[in-house]
Every structure is written in structure tokens, then in C-alpha cells.
Amino acid sequence: MKKRVKMVDVARAANVSRTTVSLVLNGIPGVRIAETTRQRVLQVARELGYSPGxxxxxxxxxxxxxxxxxxxxxxxxxxxxxxxxxxxxxxxxxxxxxxxxxxxxxxxxxxxxxxxxxxxxxxxxxxxxxxxxxxxxxxxxxxxxxxxxxxxxxxxxxxxxxAERHGGMLAADHLIETGRRRIATITGDPWQLASIERLAGYHRSLNRAGLNHGARFERVSDWGHASGHAAARELLSLSAPPDALFCHNDIVARGAMAAVHEMGLKVPEDLAIIGYDDREFARDLGISSVTLPLAxxxxxxxxxxxxxxxxxxxxxxxxxxxxxxxxxxxxx
CATH class of the missing domain: 3.40.50.2300 (Response regulator)
Structure with a gap:
């Protein structure tokens, strides 16, 4: 029986993200996609025999x-x-x-x-x-x-x-298992459920390991690159800086990584970094992450x-x- 062609197959063949393929093939309105990209996705879908069902x-x-x-x-x-x-x-x-x-x-x-x-x-x-x-x-x-x-x-x-709390625990446990003992975190907006639950999971793992260094190792971001960069610089400027960092999304992690390099330090030698969401660029930049299982x-x-x-x-x-x-x- 012939294997059914899925969106991920079209994305791979067209060399675009699965998100782009979904937007094009589902005809989602109000999204700006280059016409050449849209036509390439449609052409590849036709060639592969993609059917939406x-x-x-x-x-x-x-x-x-x-x-x-x-x-x-x-x-x-x-x-x-x-x-x-x-x-x-x-x-x-x-x-x-x-x-x-x-x-x-x-x-x-x-x-x-x-x-x-x-x-x-x-x-x-x-x-x-x-x-x-x-x-x-x-x-x-x-x-x-x-x-x-x-x-x-x-x-x-x-x-x-x-399971956001579980995800926070996964991230913190991974850093602990790699031998890190001064583990900091950069959250997203503190009022969002994702931030609250991921932080709770982080606390649970650190408390269990006796490695919770308190609020001085915690910073808040707006989920963006710039705020992640600023928060990481602040943490790394402490008299006794962290040796690991759990960022509440990959964009913040990318900003933190840029700060590390800017300060003449190395990832992961001087600071191990883990993000969250497992976005496509995380793979390209080698950022460890926890997947957000939305699909x-x-x-x-x-x-x-x-x-x-x-x-x-x-x-x-x-x-x-x-x-x-x-x-x-x-x-x-």
C-alpha cells in the first residue's frame, strides 16, 4: 500500500518549514508569504501527490x-x-x-x-x-x-x-545530570501559565537536588531575544555566576547564547544553555531544548x-x- 504523503514530506522536498506548508495548503488568510514560495510549495505538493484527505x-x-x-x-x-x-x-x-x-x-x-x-x-x-x-x-x-x-x-x-511543569523538570534535570551545580533561569512573562509552570518544574528539580540558589539566579524576560540577551549578561556579571541556564523559550536561549559569545565566554564550557519549544533554528544553532507537543x-x-x-x-x-x-x- 502506497504511503500517504504528509505536509512534512512536502516541507522537506520544498526546503521550507512545515509551518509555511501548512499556511499555504490550508489557505490561511492574512499571512504574508512570497508568491514564489507559495507556488513552489503548491508545485511540490502536486508532484508528490499530496492530498488533504x-x-x-x-x-x-x-x-x-x-x-x-x-x-x-x-x-x-x-x-x-x-x-x-x-x-x-x-x-x-x-x-x-x-x-x-x-x-x-x-x-x-x-x-x-x-x-x-x-x-x-x-x-x-x-x-x-x-x-x-x-x-x-x-x-x-x-x-x-x-x-x-x-x-x-x-x-x-x-x-x-x-505538561509545562514536567518540561521545566526535564530541562533542570538534564543540566543537573551534565554536572552543573549553579543553575539559573530566565522566565517569560511571569503572569503566563507557561512561565509559572515551567518555573515550578525548575524549582522542584533544584529543590530535590539541593541546588536551588534562590531569586538571585532568576530573571524575567518578555520571551524575546533582546531581553534574553540582557538577562544573561546580568547573570554572568554576578560575582559568582551560574554555570548553566534554563531559558523558557528558544528565542531567549538564542539571546543568551549571543551574550555569552559577546562576553568572550564559551557555550557549553563556561555556560550550558537549554531552551524550550524546539524551534527550527534551535537545531541549526545546536541549542538543547524541550519540545512543545502542540501537534x-x-x-x-x-x-x-x-x-x-x-x-x-x-x-x-x-x-x-x-x-x-x-x-x-x-x-x-
Whole structure:
């Protein structure tokens, strides 16, 4: 039986990211992609025989299943991975999904649900770009639904989240296992769930090993390169600087690595660095990272929604994995 061509195959053949392929093949509006790139992706998809899966009109009437996906924004790699996971699972099981972007506006969310009602969707995935506490419209309760990368304050409903605390522990444990004993961290925005949970995991591992040096080894960033660079310089300027650094995303880690080199030091000899999210550039720069399993989360959410039983009140977490590279002493 011939192997089914997937988006990742198209991305590899076209020499572009999976995100770019997803944007082009799903026809996501409002995204700027060079026309030459778009045409190359389409041409490669045609040559490889890529198919997005069966269309609704081609399915047996008794098997036509349509699901709605509403998401707050399409502005970065993260939501594309969520959508990729949803689309991948839908394709594999003969389902169709329709996506509505709401900009987190209450009236847009209500309008999206009204559209879903007209389309006759069987269920709704309520998704968020970044892990968050949300307050969906009351009318979402009219649909069988699941929450993806978000949850309600009272944890009601079925929600799928990344295991961020576990990820923080993976990062800290890896640094400990490589022999580091002065382990610092640079968080993201302190109010975001991802920062809170990743920091909690970091604390748990360091406390367990008796290596928690307290707030003097903790800095806050805005998730960006410049703030990661500044925070790393500050930490490395301490009278007794850290020998390892857990950055809460790969962009911050990239900024920290630039600071190390700028100060005439070496990675990982003087400072081991690990990031989070495992973005494509992390592989190119040799940055160790913890994966953010968004595609797997999308698959888990839709599989629950499409199952026979009504989703129960439950929060499911999906674990990422450690990817060790040069920045923590692993071979590149």
C-alpha cells in the first residue's frame, strides 16, 4: 500500500518549514508569504501527490463528519502546529474541520459559533495560541466541545494542555545530570501559565537536588531575544555566576547564547544553555531544548471530541521530550 504523503514530506522536498506548508495548503488568510514560495510549495505538493484527505461531498452520507475549530489568532508558529495536529488526525480518520479565527473578541467568538451551527458541525475545538485561562462564550455549551491549550478557571470541561511543569523538570534535570551545580533561569512573562509552570518544574528539580540558589539566579524576560540577551549578561556579571541556564523559550536561549559569545565566554564550557519549544533554528544553532507537543495535543483533542462518549470534565496534559544538543555538551 502506497504511503500517504504528509505536509512534512512536502516541507522537506520544498526546503521550507512545515509551518509555511501548512499556511499555504490550508489557505490561511492574512499571512504574508512570497508568491514564489507559495507556488513552489503548491508545485511540490502536486508532484508528490499530496492530498488533504477526503472531501465532505466524497464521503458516504452516513460518514460525513464535520468539526469546528475556533482559535484566537494565527500569528506565529505555535497555532500552526496546533492546526497541523488537528488536520493530521482529521485526515487520517476521514473527518473534515472548518477553522474560524476570532481575535479573542467575544462578538467574533459568538459569530463563529453561529457559523458552526449553520454548517452543522458535530463538535467544536476551542483553541488558544498560548496556554491560558479562558472564559468561552456561554453558547459554546450548546456544542459538544473540548478546550485546546487552554482551560476554564474552574477546570470544567475537557481540556488538553502541555505538561509545562514536567518540561521545566526535564530541562533542570538534564543540566543537573551534565554536572552543573549553579543553575539559573530566565522566565517569560511571569503572569503566563507557561512561565509559572515551567518555573515550578525548575524549582522542584533544584529543590530535590539541593541546588536551588534562590531569586538571585532568576530573571524575567518578555520571551524575546533582546531581553534574553540582557538577562544573561546580568547573570554572568554576578560575582559568582551560574554555570548553566534554563531559558523558557528558544528565542531567549538564542539571546543568551549571543551574550555569552559577546562576553568572550564559551557555550557549553563556561555556560550550558537549554531552551524550550524546539524551534527550527534551535537545531541549526545546536541549542538543547524541550519540545512543545502542540501537534500531539491537537490530535488528542480531536480524538476525544470525535469519540463515542461525551468528553468528561477532565484536564489532560501532554508531555514534551528533551532534545540534547551542543549547548549542553551533547554532540551537535
Amino acid at each position: 477526503p472531501l465532505i461531498e466524497n464521503l458516504d452520507p452516513g460518514r460525513k463528519r464535520l468539526f469546528g475549530v475556533m482559535i484566537n489568532e494565527i500569528s506565529a508558529a505555535y497555532p500552526i502546529d496546533l492546526i497541523y495536529g488537528l488536520q493530521n488526525w482529521a485526515d487520517a480518520h476521514g473527518l473534515q474541520i472548518v477553522i474560524q479565527v476570532t481575535d479573542s473578541a467575544a462578538d467574533h467568538e459568538i459569530a463563529a459559533l453561529e457559523n458552526f451551527a449553520r454548517f452543522g458541525v458535530e463538535g467544536v475545538v476551542y483553541a488558544n495560541t498560548f496556554t491560558a485561562i479562558v472564559s468561552p462564550p456561554v453558547s459554546l455549551g450548546n456544542f459538544r466541545h473540548v478546550l485546546l491549550n487552554c482551560r476554564r478557571e474552574d477546570s470544567s470541561g475537557f481540556a488538553v494542555l502541555p 500531539e495535543m491537537g490530535e488528542r483533542a480531536l480524538s476525544e471530541l470525535a469519540g463515542e462518549s461525551v468528553p468528561a470534565d477532565r484536564t489532560v496534559t501532554v508531555q514534551g521530550r528533551l532534545v540534547a544538543r551542543m549547548s549542553t555538551g551533547a554532540s551537535r
